[in-house]
Amino acid sequence: MTHDIPAAQAGSEARVAPPVTPETLHQELKEAIAAQVRDIRHAQGLSIAAAAERIGISKAMLSKIENAQTSCSLATLALLADGLDVPVTSFFRAVAVESEAVFVPAGHGARIVRRGSKQGHLYELLGALRGPHKRMEAVLVTLNDESEVFPMFQHSGTELLYMLEGTMVYHHGEEDYTMRPGDALQLDGEGPHGPVELVRLPARFLSVTAYPDNTTLA
Numbered sequence: 574m575t576h577d578i579p580a581a582q583a584g585s586e587a588r589v590a591p592p593v594t595p596e597t598l599h600q601e602l603k604e605a606i607a608a609q610v611r612d613i614r615h616a617q618g619l620s621i622a623a624a625a626e627r628i629g630i631s632k633a634m635l636s637k638i639e640n641a642q643t644s645c646s647l648a649t650l651a652l653l654a655d656g657l658d659v660p661v662t663s664f665f666r667a668v669a670v671e672s673e674a675v676f677v678p679a680g681h682g683a684r685i686v687r688r689g690s691k692q693g694h695l696y697e698l699l700g701a702l703r704g705p706h707k708r709m710e711a712v713l714v715t716l717n718d719e720s721e722v723f724p725m726f727q728h729s730g731t732e733l734l735y736m737l738e739g740t741m742v743y744h745h746g747e748e749d750y751t752m753r754p755g756d757a758l759q760l761d762g763e764g765p766h767g768p769v770e771l772v773r774l775p776a777r778f779l780s781v782t783a784y785p786d787n788t789t790l791a
Contacts, residue, residue: 600641602665606650607641609664613657614639628656676700682713689767693720699779708784716741716768716776724767730784732766734758739776744769752778 614624625635629652637643638653645653645664654661682697690696699711708730716739724744734743736752743750743758745766750758760766762782 599644603641603644605666606645606664607639609666610635610653610657611639613659613663617657624656628652685712688726689714689723692723693717694723710782710784712780712782714778714780716771717774720771720774720776722768722770724769725765726762726767727765728762728782730762730782732760732762732780732782734760735779735781737777737779739774740772741768741776741778742770742772743767 614621617624619627621635621639622632625632628635630649634643638645638649650661650664653664677699682699685696685698687694687696693716695715695717697713697715699713701710734752734757736754736756738754740751740753743752743766745758745760746764749769750756751772752758768776
């Protein structure tokens with residue numbers, strides 16, 4: 574699933590996706606298993622005959638599996654995994670699953686208000702995935718002549734800073750770090766942190782924060 578894609582890119586006519594039925598899902602699963610078995614066999618340099626012998630099934634049966642002409646029972650999947658020396662889950666990696674993505678064109682990130690906003694820090698949200706085990710937020714931070722230092726940020730999770738432009742001295746815990754373009758700093762967000770000296774402006778850096786599960790993002 575993607576977001577922020579202009580509607581014009583979808584074409585002049587709305588297209589309705591075909592309905593999902595048990596039959597179509599069953600066929601997709603057979604084709605996914607077929608593709609994985611075939612790719613694994615090719616990667617191991619095995620002919621159908623050699624692979625069938627190692628697996629313990631007939632050459633005809635293996636050919637049907639690789640051409641999605643038959644369904645695999647759990648017992649057959651176990652034989653395939655053992656014969657090809659791969660985990661059973663390898664056969665399901667090609668199965669399409671719904672996943673999220675957030676696309677933000679350059680200069681179109683939403684401006685958000687954070688504790689540093691009162692100090693003249695500009696925050697441009699580049700994307701945040703929410704949901705189980707998807708707790709990451711990326712923000713482009715800009716500091717200019719009107720910005721003030723503010724070394725008292727605290728939050729849960731782990732934060733990665735990557736300096737893009739300018740120079741600043743960034744404080745965390747007991748240490749100060751002079752950050753120039755290309756420098757990176759990873760830190761524990763629960764320790765007080767933030768810029769203590771703005772050396773060369775404008776200063777721009779990417780802030781990526783990974784939050785623990787069950788954290789509510791601001």
